[in-house]
Amino acid sequence: QIHSLRGNVGTRLSKLDNGEFDAIILAGAGLKRLGWEERIQELIEPQIMLPAIAQGAIGIEHRTNDVITRKLIDKLIDTTTQQCITAERALNARLEGGCQVPIAGYAIINAGEIHIQGLVGEVDGSEIIKANLQGSVTSAAELGTTLANNLLEQGAGRLLQKCLDA
Incomplete structure (x- = not known):
């Protein structure tokens, strides 16, 4: 069964660790940014499942006049x-x-x-x-x-x- 999973990455991983889910799918880019690469068990290629828009891209905001x-x-x-x-x-x-x-x-x-x-x-x-x-x-x-x-x-x-x- 597929169930909705809400919360930040830490909360989602806790729910997995506590047995509330057998498996979860998270953005690999986010786990890498947080230093949790060891939690990645498999990367799903875009040919199998398309990612969210702009997944893995980093945006930088700055003051307009700077x-x-x-x-x-x-x-x-x-x-x-x-x-x-x-x-x-x-x-x-x-x-x-x-x-x-x-x-x-x-x-x-x-x-x-x-x-x-x-x-x-x-x-x-x-x-x-x-x-x-x-x-x-x-x-x-x-x-x-x-x-x-x-x-x-x-x-x-x-x-x-x-x-x-x-």
Whole structure:
């Protein structure tokens, strides 16, 4: 059976350790950031299960008028990651996704093109709608939005509304 699991990472791991769950799925990136790599038993590849939007990417916020900090941050920007995340976030924005809705997205760049996959599902996994698209890296946001529209045309809006109504 699949059950909902809420709380921070420590709380979720405690519930596993206390026998409330036989297994749990957490973001590997989060466990690594917290220094808990030893808790990872298996990494699930995106071909098997798409991750949450922008999973594993680190965002940095700064004061808008702080030019010095901005110059330091600019050195950290990975253009490939930024283009992929732009596509994924556009997908999520068009679907009006939040942390409580079953939306997944994953983009990679291959041979100068973004390949993006998207998914909307029932909370219990009983129905899943998937789509994918590829196009120019210069159109990352447009690709994400177009992919979201494809998912909506397949009925994703109905699934998202059911989630919000629950």
